[in-house]
Amino acid sequence: MLIKVLGSAAGGGFPQINCNCRNCADARAGKPGLQSRTQSSLAVSSDGAAWILLNASPDLRQQVDATPELAPPAEAGARGSPIKAVVLTNGDVDHLAGLLSLREGFALTIYATGRVLATLAANRIFDVLDPRLVERVQLPIATPVGLACGGASLGLSLEAFPVPGKVALYLEDASAGPGLGTQAGDTIGLRISEPGSGAAFLYIPGCAAVDQALADRLRNAPLVFFDGTLYDDEEMISQGLSSKTGQRMGHISMLGAEGSIAAFRGLGVERRIFVHINNSNPVLRRDSSERRAVEEAGWEVAFDGMEIRL
Ligand SMILES: [Zn+2]
Numbered sequence: 003m004l005i006k007v008l009g010s011a012a013g014g015g016f017p018q019i020n021c022n023c024r025n026c027a028d029a030r031a032g033k034p035g036l037q038s039r040t041q042s043s044l045a046v047s048s049d050g051a052a053w054i055l056l057n058a059s060p061d062l063r064q065q066v067d068a069t070p071e072l073a074p075p076a077e078a079g080a081r082g083s084p085i086k087a088v089v090l091t092n093g094d095v096d097h098l099a100g101l102l103s104l105r106e107g108f109a110l111t112i113y114a115t116g117r118v119l120a121t122l123a124a125n126r127i128f129d130v131l132d133p134r135l136v137e138r139v140q141l142p143i144a145t146p147v148g149l150a151c152g153g154a155s156l157g158l159s160l161e162a163f164p165v166p167g168k169v170a171l172y173l174e175d176a177s178a179g180p181g182l183g184t185q186a187g188d189t190i191g192l193r194i195s196e197p198g199s200g201a202a203f204l205y206i207p208g209c210a211a212v213d214q215a216l217a218d219r220l221r222n223a224p225l226v227f228f229d230g231t232l233y234d235d236e237e238m239i240s241q242g243l244s245s246k247t248g249q250r251m252g253h254i255s256m257l258g259a260e261g262s263i264a265a266f267r268g269l270g271v272e273r274r275i276f277v278h279i280n281n282s283n284p285v286l287r288r289d290s291s292e293r294r295a296v297e298e299a300g301w302e303v304a305f306d307g308m309e310i311r312l
Pocket residue numbers: 017018021022023024025026027281282
């Protein structure tokens with residue numbers, strides 16, 4: 003199984019279009035130790051020929067351009083794409099807007115929960131994905147499904163499981179109390195496995211907390227890509243970027259007793275990689291003490307183009 007990190011940033015990317023925070027300003031100025039990043043997405047393949055996108059970011063065209071494996075294969079003739087499926091982990095803009103860049107008329111399968119499929123159905127702009135070519139399949143929870151396109155197996159199996167989270171920003175319902183209308187399963191994690199080899203990993207780009215059920219899922223996993231949005235729950239506020247904490251945005255932070263670094267301790271996860279990193283996060287700076295702390299805790303910080311073979 004081959005995994006490529008297409009985009010390692012959270013929504014907005016890095017640098018973000020309207021942001022003058024220290025990280026964004028320094029990245030824009032080309033200062034050393036800062037690498038620009040596109041928005042959150044992974045690509046995974048069993049055979050290196052057929053690819054599955056885990057989330058479709060607004061930067062998809064740029065990501066495909068930067069990834070030779072995703073170019074139209076010569077044997078496809080005049081037109082074709084190795085992208086055969088897209089799996090969505092929630093309804094966030096940074097995870098589904100890239101679907102609009104897949105409208106050029108080729109067959110693929112979209113996998114998502116019922117609520118996310120309902121969001122696509124309610125927004126007619128997604129009808130540009132020709133239903134004769136693009137199948138929408140509802141993901142069951144906690145039941146592995148074999149990924150396929152047009153009836154042909156893609157060689158990988160996927161299991162979706164709910165994780166603590168928050169409904170997408172544009173779907174928040176302020177009248178619905180502190181949960182803002184969030185329902186269980188609005189954010190899912192994915193376990194991708196290759197039946198042929200037994201290789202497997204978890205992909206959890208959005209997560210508000212590590213509860214007991216998630217800890218049980220994580221235990222002894224060989225590889226986990228995990229929500230690295232913020233270093234500190236209050237960093238958006240302290241940097242004057244927003245009035246929201248990480249918790250309010252539905253994202254666990256790296257730091258602190260309730261943070262992801264502490265939560266993973268003792269779970270025996272062999273390889274831990276932060277993805278979905280917000281532009282405010284100090285770990286984006288190669289020379290920061292926060293980056294050093296994360297690495298000393300045994301974590302890696304994903305970058306665009308990162309490649310892993312399992
Ligand atoms: Zn910024």
